[in-house]
Amino acid sequence: MNYLTPILITLLLLMPVIADAQQRGTQQQRGTTYESLLQRSDQPSSYITHVILPENDGSALTGVMFRLDYDLIPFLRVRSSDTSAPEDAEYFAPVHMGLEIFEGTHRTSRRSSSQDGQSIFRDSFQDTIYVQSFEETRSRLQHVEGIMSTRLQPGSYNYELQLRRAQSTREQSSTRRNISVPQYDTLGNAGLILLSEFQQDNNLVTGTFLNYGENVLYGSDYEVLVLLPDTEDEEYHFTLHQMESGTSSDVLSDAVFRDTLRAQELFRASDFELSGRSDGVRLTMTPNDTGTRFGSISVPNSGFANARFRLQVRTSDDEVIAQRIVNSRWLDMPVSLLNIDVAINMLRFIVSDSELRRLQSGSTAEKERKFREFWEERDPTPETEFNELMAEYYNRIDYAFRNFSSLQTPGYESDRGRAYILYGEPDNVERRLPTDQPTREIWEYPGRTLVFEATTGFGDFRLISER
Incomplete structure (x- = not known):
C-alpha cells in the first residue's frame, strides 16, 4: 500500500x-470535463523559442531552438540488418528539422495584402533517436532538442520551422514567428533569457537553456540571464509576481521574489556560441570589458506555486526595462488539475x-x-x-x-x-x-x-x- x-x-x-x-x-x-481535459493532455508537446545576443559590431547572433517530446515523433522498429543501431535498441526515429528566416514582419491579418519578405537564411537539424522499449516511444519526459543560428543585422524578421518525421518527404511547418533585432548601441530595453543552469568564471561563461518556450518547470529552480542596456546604471531591481487566475495580464499580486543586480555583480561578454549537445542547448561566451552587459538571477522556483508569473526588471528610477510572462509547467500533472x-x-x-x-x-x-x-x-x-x-x-x-x-x-x-x-x-x-x-x-x-x-x-x- x-x-x-x-x-x-x-x-x-x-x-x-x-x-x-x-x-x-x-x-x-x-x-x-475530465474527458475533454484528457483529450487535451494527450496531445504531444513541442516548444519553440528564440534568443537574440547582440555583438559589438551591431549584428546579433540569433538562435532558434526547439524541443520535441518523444510521443510527437513516429518511431520505427530497428531492423536486424541495421549495424549503426545500439545493441539494445528496439526502435528508432529519424528527425529532420528545417529553419527558414524571412525579411520583414509576418502579418497575420487576412485583410493585409502585403506578402512576407524574401527568404534570407536556411538551415537544418538532423538526428536519429534510438530507444529500448515501446513505452519510451510514448514518453513525454524524454525529448529531442536542438538549435540553429545565424547572425542578423538590426531589423525585423520572421521565421518558421519545418519538421519532417520518420522517412516521410512531407514537411509540417510551424506558425510564423516574428523577431526584432535591435540596434545595440541604441538599445533601450533589457532582455530576459531562461536557463536551467549558469556558470561564470574569469575565462568563460556558460549556460544551458531551459528550452520550454514560455514555460519554467514546476518544482525546479532556474536562472535568468538579464541582457542589460549599455548604460552605467549602478543597480537594477528584479521582481517576480504571481498572476491571479481569472484576471488580466496587467493585474499583479505582491511580488513573491525580489533581487537586486548591483554594478559589481554585472559583467560584459561577447564571442557568443550556441550549440546543441546531448545534455541540452548550450550558450558560451567570453568575458571582456567591451561586450554586451549582463547580470544573472537565481530564481528559487521550487518554492513557488504551479501558476503564471511575470518577471520584471526595473531601474533605480523604477522604470520597467524588461518583462516576460512565464507559465509554470508540471510535465506529468494529473489530468484533473488542468x-x-x-x-x-x-x-x-x-x-x-x-x-x-x-x-x-x-x-x-x-x-x-x-x-x-x-x-x-x-x-x-x-x-x-x-x-x-x-x-x-x-x-x-x-x-x-x-x-x-x-x-x-x-x-x-x-x-x-x-x-x-x-x-x-x-x-x-x-x-x-x-x-x-x-x-x-x-x-x-x-x-x-x-x-x-x-x-x-x-x-x-x-x-x-x-x-
Missing part, C-alpha cells in the same frame, strides 16, 4: 463504505455535498484560493510547495480512469475505481473464475477486504462485500 494511503484516510475522513460515496451521486460538470472546476468536482469522493458546494462557489480566483487552502490544510510536508497528498489523490483518479473504465462507466465512477481512489493499490488482488458464476476480484488491504463481482463481460464490476 502507498505510504500516503493512511494519510488520505485519516486526514480526509474518508467514508468507510464505498457504496456511501456512490449514493451521493455525480454532479455533472458543465463545459469542461482545470479548477474539474479538480474541485473530483473532490466529491472525499468531501460532503455541502463542502463541495462551498468550494464550487465564487469566481475563478476565489475557487482557486479555496482549493489551495483545502489542500494546504492536508499537506503532509507544509515546508515545501509540492503537495504529495494532492498529487497522489489526483494520480489515483487518472489510474482509475485508465484501468477501470468500461463502455458504460468512466473508471473513477466505477466501484473498483472508487476503491482505488479511497484506499490506493491493494496489497493483493485475486481473480476467481467460478463455474457458472460471474468473475470475482478480491482486493486485500491491511484490515480490509473488498470483493467485486463482474456484471457484464466488458469490464464492469460492482462491490458486493466489504469486510
